[in-house]
Structure formats: structure tokens, C-alpha cells
Amino acid sequence: MKILLINDMNYDFAKPDGKLYVPGGESTITFLQRFIDHITPETYDYIFIVNDLHFTGEYEQTEESKAFPEHCMYGTKGASMAVDITPLQAKGIPLYFMNKNYFSMWTENHTDYLEYVKKANPDNPQIVSVYQNLFCVGNNQYADKNTLPRDKFFPVSLAGWKVDVVGLASDYCVRSAVEGFLERGAEVTVLAEMTKGISKDIYAVAKEINNPSLIVRNVFKDR
Numbered sequence: 001m002k003i004l005l006i007n008d009m010n011y012d013f014a015k016p017d018g019k020l021y022v023p024g025g026e027s028t029i030t031f032l033q034r035f036i037d038h039i040t041p042e043t044y045d046y047i048f049i050v051n052d053l054h055f056t057g058e059y060e061q062t063e064e065s066k067a068f069p070e071h072c073m074y075g076t077k078g079a080s081m082a083v084d085i086t087p088l089q090a091k092g093i094p095l096y097f098m099n100k101n102y103f104s105m106w107t108e109n110h111t112d113y114l115e116y117v118k119k120a121n122p123d124n125p126q127i128v129s130v131y132q133n134l135f136c137v138g139n140n141q142y143a144d145k146n147t148l149p150r151d152k153f154f155p156v157s158l159a160g161w162k163v164d165v166v167g168l169a170s171d172y173c174v175r176s177a178v179e180g181f182l183e184r185g186a187e188v189t190v191l192a193e194m195t196k197g198i199s200k201d202i203y204a205v206a207k208e209i210n211n212p213s214l215i216v217r218n219v220f221k222d223r
Contacts, residue, residue: 001160004039006032006049006085007105007167007177012071012078013052014168019078020071022169024196031193032083032166035219039088044164046094051141052173053079053099055131057120058113064102074127081141098137098150099130104176105150109135159185166194170202175209182211189215 009032012018014025039047052072059065059073072079088095102110111134121127129145136147163186167174174195181188195202206216 002162004044004047005165008052008173010072011080011082014082022196028194049097050105057116061113097141106180161186163188165190170195170197171200187213192218
């Protein structure tokens with residue numbers, strides 16, 4: 001099995017006017033868009049797209065809110081994807097989506113603040129439904145039915161899997177995603193031009209992880 005993980009390529013992270021801009025994030029958009037144009041149905045078995053997503057009534061209750069401003073709020077431009085994935089859809093490449101409200105895509109399901117979300121959004125049951133489906137995998141970004149919990153979507157062991165990783169930020173959510181795949185036995189390659197860090201680049205992160213199953217590759221320079 002070979003997959004591509006697109007991790008947290010949200011507007012708020014990737015664009016200079018985003019609420020939680022990762023320095024240099026806009027360059028990852030350019031490279032990733034070029035990379036997407038070269039992907040064929042034979043390149044990957046599927047693309048797995050993870051997006052950061054927070055909610056009115058929820059975010060202000062979290063520990064994360066003490067360190068970072070509101071970002072990637074449901075229904076805002078900041079929560080939208082900063083890259084155009086329609087070329088992948090046009091090529092018929094399978095896409096799967098998962099929303100998360102925590103650094104790591106592998107964390108336990110963080111939907112502890114359901115009552116706060118309901119109270120803050122009394123006339124919008126759609127928001128409540130999307131919140132309840134955090135860490136569930138579906139066929140569109142805001143799927144609220146016909147989803148699978150992440151731990152049923154992925155097998156317990158990913159031995160023999162090859163996972164290419166792109167996205168933001170290399171020293172936070174990307175790092176957590178990479179470590180989770182490695183712990184489950186996958187071989188991971190991070191595509192260097194398509195990730196940026198807040199305080200550490202992917203090379204420094206890879207050195208700290210120090211796992212022989214992790215490779216950092218500069219795609220366009222290596223061609």
C-alpha cells in the first residue's frame with residue numbers, strides 16, 4: 001500500500017494573512033500544486049487529507065487556546081484548503097478526508113466539548129454533526145455520515161506501507177503524523193519542499209526522530 005498524506009494544508013496555516021501562518025507556508029502551496037499535477041492513478045493507492053478544524057464553543061475551552069489564537073474555525077475561509085485538489089478528483093484518484101481538532105491525527109477523539117458546541121450553535125445541527133465526526137474518515141471534507149472511525153479505517157499494523165507526507169507544520173502536526181505512522185510500522189518519506197516548520201525544519205525534526213524508516217526527500221531538486 002502506498003499513500004500520500006496531505007496534512008493541515010489549511011488557509012490559516014499556509015497563507016500570510018492566515019490566523020496562524022507558518023512562515024514560508026505559501027511556498028508549500030506552489031510546490032504541492034506542481035506535485036499534484038504530476039500524480040497519476042498509478043502513483044498512490046489513495047490520498048489521505050487531514051484538516052485542522054475548530055468550533056465556536058469548543059476552542060475557547062481547550063488548552064490549545066492558551067497558546068494559539070483561534071484558527072481553522074468551521075465555516076471560515078481559514079478552515080478551507082489552501083491547495084486545489086480538483087485535479088486529483090478529475091483523475092479519479094481516491095481521496096479520503098479526516099478532520100481533527102488536536103495536533104496529532106493519531107490522538108484520541110477529542111469531542112469532549114459537545115455540550116459547549118451545541119450551546120454556541122443552537123440553530124445549526126450541521127456544526128454539531130461535523131464536530132461529532134472528528135477523527136472519522138469520509139469521502140469529502142465535511143462528511144457527517146457514511147464515515148469510519150480512524151482506527152477502523154487504518155489497520156492496526158501498517159507494516160509494508162509506504163507513506164509520503166506533505167503539509168504543515170513540520171515541527172508540530174506533521175511530526176506527530178509521521179511518528180504515528182512509524183510507530184505502526186510504515187515507511188515514511190517527507191517531501192521537503194512541501195512542508196515548513198514554525199521553529200524547526202523537517203531535517204531537524206527527522207534528526208530528532210532518528211528512525212531508519214524515515215526519509216526526507218527534496219522532490220524537485222532530486223529530479
